[in-house]
Amino acid sequence: MTGDRIVIDGGATTLVLGVADDGRLHQLGLGGPDAAAIDASFPTSLYPLAYPTHGEEVLREPALRATHGTGSTSVRLLVDGHSEQLHPHGRVHRIELVDRTAPLLVVLCWRTWPEHGVIEQWVEVTNTGDAPTVLHQAASAAPAVPGDDPWFTHWGGGWAQEWTETTEPLTPGVKSVASAGGVRPSLHRAPVVLYAGRGRATETSGSVLAATLLWGGDVRFDAEVALHRHTRLLAGFQHRGAERRLDPGEWFVTPAAALVWSDEGIGATSRALHRWARDHKVRDGHRPRSIVFNNWEAMFFDLDTDKVRAVVDGAAAVGAEVFLLDDGWFGDRHPRDDDQQGLGDWMVDAAKFPDGLGPVIDHTLAAGLRFGLWVEPEMVNPRSGLYEQHPDWVVAEPGRERREERNQLVLDVLQPEVRDFVLGVIDEAVALHPGISYLKWDANRDLFEVGSPALPADRQTHLAIDRVRATEEIMAEVARRHPEVDLMLCASGGGRSNLETLRWFHELWTSDDTDPIDRVRIQWGASHLLPASVLPAHVTRWGGKPIGFACAVALSGRFGFDLDPATLTDQERATATQATATAKQIRTVVQFGDLHRLVSPVGSSRAALAYVDPATGKDRR
Numbered sequence: 001m002t003g004d005r006i007v008i009d010g011g012a013t014t015l016v017l018g019v020a021d022d023g024r025l026h027q028l029g030l031g032g033p034d035a036a037a038i039d040a041s042f043p044t045s046l047y048p049l050a051y052p053t054h055g056e057e058v059l060r061e062p063a064l065r066a067t068h069g070t071g072s073t074s075v076r077l078l079v080d081g082h083s084e085q086l087h088p089h090g091r092v093h094r095i096e097l098v099d100r101t102a103p104l105l106v107v108l109c110w111r112t113w114p115e116h117g118v119i120e121q122w123v124e125v126t127n128t129g130d131a132p133t134v135l136h137q138a139a140s141a142a143p144a145v146p147g148d149d150p151w152f153t154h155w156g157g158g159w160a161q162e163w164t165e166t167t168e169p170l171t172p173g174v175k176s177v178a179s180a181g182g183v184r185p186s187l188h189r190a191p192v193v194l195y196a197g198r199g200r201a202t203e204t205s206g207s208v209l210a211a212t213l214l215w216g217g218d219v220r221f222d223a224e225v226a227l228h229r230h231t232r233l234l235a236g237f238q239h240r241g242a243e244r245r246l247d248p249g250e251w252f253v254t255p256a257a258a259l260v261w262s263d264e265g266i267g268a269t270s271r272a273l274h275r276w277a278r279d280h281k282v283r284d285g286h287r288p289r290s291i292v293f294n295n296w297e298a299m300f301f302d303l304d305t306d307k308v309r310a311v312v313d314g315a316a317a318v319g320a321e322v323f324l325l326d327d328g329w330f331g332d333r334h335p336r337d338d339d340q341q342g343l344g345d346w347m348v349d350a351a352k353f354p355d356g357l358g359p360v361i362d363h364t365l366a367a368g369l370r371f372g373l374w375v376e377p378e379m380v381n382p383r384s385g386l387y388e389q390h391p392d393w394v395v396a397e398p399g400r401e402r403r404e405e406r407n408q409l410v411l412d413v414l415q416p417e418v419r420d421f422v423l424g425v426i427d428e429a430v431a432l433h434p435g436i437s438y439l440k441w442d443a444n445r446d447l448f449e450v451g452s453p454a455l456p457a458d459r460q461t462h463l464a465i466d467r468v469r470a471t472e473e474i475m476a477e478v479a480r481r482h483p484e485v486d487l488m489l490c491a492s493g494g495g496r497s498n499l500e501t502l503r504w505f506h507e508l509w510t511s512d513d514t515d516p517i518d519r520v521r522i523q524w525g526a527s528h529l530l531p532a533s534v535l536p537a538h539v540t541r542w543g544g545k546p547i548g549f550a551c552a553v554a555l556s557g558r559f560g561f562d563l564d565p566a567t568l569t570d571q572e573r574a575t576a577t578q579a580t581a582t583a584k585q586i587r588t589v590v591q592f593g594d595l596h597r598l599v600s601p602v603g604s605s606r607a608a609l610a611y612v613d614p615a616t617g618k619d620r621r
């Protein structure tokens with residue numbers, strides 16, 4: 001092994017590793033294809049460690065930290081083996097590292113996608129001893145980024161403010177950006193960052209690394225600048241409150257990070273991520289998305305059969321393809337007349353729809369549209385039949401007050417009967433309402449008092465990871481059981497904007513903020529990770545801007561509407577109808593073309609972007 005050079009060849013993104021004389025693994029290079037030809041003339045040991053552990057570089061942030069059964073806390077990893085295998089689109093490398101003193105096996109894994117210029121990296125940690133180990137943190141990737149003028153770009157915001165960009169020069173120290181709350185991580189912090197080591201990158205120039213975590217839970221990125229030393233980016237799950245206990249023989253696999261390098265500016269990293277997402281990550285990534293007419297902003301909770309039919313007629317008149325009935329259609333003794341009650345009671349509200357949803361669905365299908373329905377299956381209002389019957393079904397800490405957010409609590413999907421209930425919500429919605437072919441799956445609160453009776457006392461912190469994985473298992477099962485139903489992912493807007501959960505979803509609600517001026521900035525930010533095909537952009541009345549302008553903004557995403565069609569003037573209706581026709585005409589270029597961001601709305605009052613058809617070179621601006 002000693003002296004070996006290992007090239008992780010992801011095409012436009014290449015990582016070069018070397019094993020030093022003492023067996024430690026170092027990063028010799030990271031960059032474009034040229035990185036493979038790096039002249040590593042210094043002894044390997046002078047290059048950055050490929051995966052720094054607590055106890056190795058005492059002055060720096062570790063990627064991995066554990067407390068062993070003996071109580072000792074340092075980890076020193078030496079290479080014990082390397083294997084390489086083909087997968088259909090590249091290679092999988094596994095480098096095994098062991099600690100000579102502590103019983104720990106750490107396998108660094110990479111999957112390369114040379115056609116897309118993407119490298120995925122994740123880490124598997126196994127306790128090989130005979131006493132429990134506590135794993136405090138384990139980043140997915142820890143690339144050292146070349147250059148001495150580091151700039152960092154990250155996005156965050158909160159409800160209706162997703163994707164607010166910050167681009168800043170880094171100074172010595174650690175800049176950490178992370179999400180919290182567990183359920184709607186990307187509402188607060190997008191799971192993608194840009195790290196430009198050699199000065200601020202533009203859309204078309206500069207060296208830049210884009211890193212995203214393929215993870216539906218909380219994420220964390222630590223960018224560390226050390227004077228006179230290499231700079232490094234740690235990318236992984238948010239480890240605070242997420243420690244893992246590993247019993248003898250037990251292992252933990254981190255989520256994967258995806259790394260994309262560009263020497264031609266930021267735009268190339270986005271285009272690579274978009275292509276990779278459509279080809280390999282997003283559900284039915286190459287299927288054109290339909291034009292959705294949502295009724296939320298038109299009606300909120302004020303529903304009945306006739307009112308909904310009228311909106312359906314208006315949706316048909318402007319040429320929409322799916323009518324989506326949002327919140328408010330359900331409830332029994334606690335009717336969902338506002339957001340204070342009813343969540344959990346998934347029976348059609350007989351006061352609003354005395355004959356069920358059948359007449360509304362039939363009307364929608366007869367008008368030539370598909371029918372979609374909103375659900376929020378992971379949540380419960382305490383004012384609901386479900387909670388009255390099962391107060392123990394929620395994530396909570398024994399003895400502690402259960403604080404509500406949007407008047408609701410989070411169901412504990414680690415309990416098997418709760419998992420079955422959540423799955424049953426979708427099964428029943430589809431089975432009881434033939435004609436549904438679209439569902440919006442929402443989730444509208446974070447985790448506060450984090451606990452589950454499904455986990456023993458010494459594993460309560462596992463909830464942070466296990467709840468995400470249990471929820472994703474349900475999502476996977478829903479996709480498997482209902483292949484004919486398109487799924488929109490929503491969490492108070494863009495709270496679940498990541499490339500992992502999209503494996504089971506066709507699109508995600510970009511943001512509840514549909515003011516077209518705000519939307520220019522939000523969609524611009526989101527485009528650094530996600531292709532337009534998964535980013536619904538709806539024409540609404542939010543902000544009171546001209547309908548023509550709202551249409552222009554929405555045309556750069558997956559086009560749709562969310563307004564009361566009865567309020568459209570004749571001229572506005574003509575504009576909306578024309579925009580729908582245009583959306584149908586240009587959707588393959590917008591949804592599947594190459595995005596070029598031309599003029600940034602960040603810090604300016606103008607914006608421009610173009611989608612180019614890679615086959616013809618024709619663009620749509």
Ligand code: GLA
Nearest residue numbers: 296326327490491492493512
């Ligand atoms: C969340 C969603 C909205 C809408 C409402 C319904 O806020 O983000 O789009 O569905 O819930 O209550």
